[in-house]
Amino acid sequence: MKYAKTKEVLNQLVADLSQMSMVIHQTHWYMRGEGFLTLHPMMDDFMDDVNDQLDVVSERLITLDGAPYSTLQEMADHTEITDEPGNWDHSMQERLAILVKDYRYLADLYQKGIEVSGEEGDDATQDIFIGFKAATEKRIWMIQAHLGKAPEIDA
Numbered sequence: 113m114k115y116a117k118t119k120e121v122l123n124q125l126v127a128d129l130s131q132m133s134m135v136i137h138q139t140h141w142y143m144r145g146e147g148f149l150t151l152h153p154m155m156d157d158f159m160d161d162v163n164d165q166l167d168v169v170s171e172r173l174i175t176l177d178g179a180p181y182s183t184l185q186e187m188a189d190h191t192e193i194t195d196e197p198g199n200w201d202h203s204m205q206e207r208l209a210i211l212v213k214d215y216r217y218l219a220d221l222y223q224k225g226i227e228v229s230g231e232e233g234d235d236a237t238q239d240i241f242i243g244f245k246a247a248t249e250k251r252i253w254m255i256q257a258h259l260g261k262a263p264e265i266d267a
């Protein structure tokens with residue numbers, strides 16, 4: 113099957129971006145402390161980005177005759193991004209560090225997508241992956257800057 117590995121990564125992203133949207137939503141809801149008034153609305157922007165990526169990735173998969181996951185159960189069964197029930201135990205910094213960890217996972221998955229779509233000659237999907245990887249790394253930079261750290265994209 114043409115583009116089989118590329119389609120596998122696309123559907124993995126469908127599950128992971130769905131989960132990431134929920135994780136960001138939890139951050140939006142379960143944050144307390146310094147910076148709340150700016151970070152709470154900023155999470156809306158983060159969610160918008162991830163939801164837009166989800167739609168593009170899913171529709172690219174359909175364009176390639178694939179079948180994206182489309183139930184919460186399927187997302188939960190296939191995502192590699194871990195979660196935990198909401199609680200008030202995490203500091204603002206800890207919640208942001210969780211987001212960085214999850215964004216790093218997504219950046220690595222986009223990188224894998226770039227490689228397999230390159231091998232399979234699917235330039236159009238590769239172009240999508242490249243743009244979204246850069247956008248994901250930019251989010252990592254922004255949060256790391258807020259935490260007083262270097263981006264460590266290249267670490």
Ligand SMILES: [Fe+2]
Pocket residue numbers: 140
């Ligand atoms: Fe809200």
